[in-house]
Amino acid sequence: MESVEWANDDHVVRALQAMERIIEDFDSQYTEKFWSALEQDGYKRDPETKRLVLQSPRVRLAEEGALAxxxxxxxxxxxxxxxxxxxxxxxxxxxxSAKELIESTAKLVLTERGVAFTKDDDLTRLTNRAAEALNLRPNQAATDGPDGGSGVKRILGGALNIAVGVAELRNAYGTGHGRDRRPSGLGSRHAHLAANAAYLWCELMLDTLADPKAPWRKEV
Structure with missing residues (x-):
């Protein structure tokens, strides 16, 4: 157990498969609880191969890239x-949580770049300033290379609107506000939309922060 890297999905699956083999000889009530608990965390056993798999990809950023x-x-x-x-x-x-991921990422970028912010700064201000600190606003794009092309500028403009969209979705449907009733019509596809949108924005910001050849480094 001490050798398991719990941030590594392959390691986790192998560890859980070992646990499964250990409890196979126990009463069925224990095995039922085992599978029920795993399904709540996104794991399921393939009925054909009998192998344990993730039901949906784990949202994460590259350890050696964006977070490095x-x-x-x-x-x-x-x-x-x-x-x-x-x-x-x-x-x-x-x-x-998707909105909080964007907010934390923006604050981390500003901190790493030495740009001050206050607790009163809203998400729009934080994300705009973080993008500006990395030269990611469309009007800051380089004049040459892919960063200066219209394609990258269009993508940047769309990506920067993502943060605003996730914030609006959170204000209407997400946690963080006391409500008098649960929102209707909300499903996992909306959660996937918010999670993937936040992931895209954060990966863009953190990849750019980590890139040794990113345009913002020319100012350092």
Whole structure:
């Protein structure tokens, strides 16, 4: 158990398969509880191969890429784990956590770039300033190479609107606000939409922060 890398899906699956073999000889009530608990965390046994698999991909950022140069990536990992656990079973929490992932990423970028912010800064201001700190606003794009092309500029403009969209979705449906009733019509597809949108925005920001050849480094 001490050798298991719990952030590695392959390691986790192998460890759980070992646990499964251990409890096979126990009463069926224990095995039923075992599978029920695993399904709540996104794992399921393939009926044909009998192998344990993830029901949906774990949302995460590359350890050797996007998170590599962060002083402390633990807050990002915490949000990603929370989103993964909630995306199938608690869309409100997944949407709320997606917004928090974007907010934390923006603050981490500003901190790494030495740009001050306050507790009163809203998400729009934080994300705009974080993008500006990395030269990711369309009007800051380089004049040559792919970063200066119209394609990249269009993608950047769309990506920067993602944060606003996730914030609006969270305000209407996500956790973080006391409500007098649960929102109707909300499902896992909405949670996946918010999670993947937040993932795209955060990966863009953190990949750019970590890239040794990113345009913003020319100013350093």
């Amino acid at each position: 140069n962060l002083t402390d990536p633990s807050v990002i990992k915490s949000h990603l784990s929370r989103i993964h656990a909630a995306v199938e079973f608690d869309p409100e929490l997944a949407i709320g």
